[in-house]
Amino acid sequence: MHSWAHHSLVVKDTPRNGRGVFITEALAKDALLMVFGGHVLTFEEEASLPERIRDVSIQIDRGLVLGIVKTEELSAADFVNHSCDPNTGIKGQISLVSIRDLHAGEEITFDYGTALYRVGGALPYALACNCGASLCRGKITHNDWRCPELQKKYQGYFPYYLQEEIQKLKSATPDSFVYVAPCELGKGVFAKKAIAQGEEFLVLEGEVISFEEVRKRGEAEGNPIQIGDDHYLDVVSPGVYLNHSCNPNTGIVRDHVLMALRDITAGEEVRIDYSTTMQENSWTMECRCGDQDCRGKITDFRLLPKAVRERYLARGVVQTFIRNPNSFEANSILHNRSESLRAVET
Ligand SMILES: [Zn+2]
Numbered sequence: 001m002h003s004w005a006h007h008s009l010v011v012k013d014t015p016r017n018g019r020g021v022f023i024t025e026a027l028a029k030d031a032l033l034m035v036f037g038g039h040v041l042t043f044e045e046e047a048s049l050p051e052r053i054r055d056v057s058i059q060i061d062r063g064l065v066l067g068i069v070k071t072e073e074l075s076a077a078d079f080v081n082h083s084c085d086p087n088t089g090i091k092g093q094i095s096l097v098s099i100r101d102l103h104a105g106e107e108i109t110f111d112y113g114t115a116l117y118r119v120g121g122a123l124p125y126a127l128a129c130n131c132g133a134s135l136c137r138g139k140i141t142h143n144d145w146r147c148p149e150l151q152k153k154y155q156g157y158f159p160y161y162l163q164e165e166i167q168k169l170k171s172a173t174p175d176s177f178v179y180v181a182p183c184e185l186g187k188g189v190f191a192k193k194a195i196a197q198g199e200e201f202l203v204l205e206g207e208v209i210s211f212e213e214v215r216k217r218g219e220a221e222g223n224p225i226q227i228g229d230d231h232y233l234d235v236v237s238p239g240v241y242l243n244h245s246c247n248p249n250t251g252i253v254r255d256h257v258l259m260a261l262r263d264i265t266a267g268e269e270v271r272i273d274y275s276t277t278m279q280e281n282s283w284t285m286e287c288r289c290g291d292q293d294c295r296g297k298i299t300d301f302r303l304l305p306k307a308v309r310e311r312y313l314a315r316g317v318v319q320t321f322i323r324n325p326n327s328f329e330a331n332s333i334l335h336n337r338s339e340s341l342r343a344v345e346t
């Protein structure tokens, strides 16, 4: 039950992360560097390991990791550090290969986010990152594989189960979860099938435009969704028909993905709270949502009652530019929008 490592790999101290694995000779892209071995463990078994060796496992299938169970089993494979801008990646489930040419003396790293996946009940994974790369994401989570930029960057270097999940994500059509139909407010977006709480089910797509352009297009100001101080997503169907509710069943995560805030039944109208996207200092609208908690008026997020703001913030359904005014994340959608991020099927 041992890992195999290329003969030119050595374990040495690193300036930043304790020990790391270094290569002593230059190698070309796609060179096989390691094949991981060990014990196949469930998440529960992994969680019961001594702390020192718990985190060295690598996830090899949806609910399984490959790890060691005794400190004496530690080998070079257990010292490969994470980087948000790594030089190696996964092939298959257990092979580590170079994803670019390597020069002699450099540390080999891979992006732990490319081998993390969690489903129902499994504890989420989140680890603060200070890998030092200029592209550092600041944290590593079990959802990193969902990011279109990472999918593109590591294409061909994800374990097979994540390649399958990414494929599912891409092939789900935007309207596989919803349809547009008349409702008391004109048209609305309805659930085609039951959607579970926490499920991400529609990516809002459209052109990114400025406030000036919103004005010029003479559209109802409620249609484009604000994604930055002066950036709006001019949402196309079906998202353009989303109505507001002061007590919505859906929120927007990552600035343009709809997520169910509670279980939604088939045929139920999907609604968001427009205020979670609004910071305009001007526009308000009378609310006719009909909910018993209706606030009567749709206003900027900062004008919501404190308890309501806190509830939305806790659920992660407030646009990034409102949550974190200095964040560059709000603009990531601008760079990403040509990517075909699709509805998420979990
Ligand atoms: Zn990092």
Ligand SMILES: [Zn+2]
Residues within 6 Å of the ligand: 245, 246, 287, 288, 289, 290, 291, 293, 294, 295, 296, 297
């Ligand atoms: Zn209302």
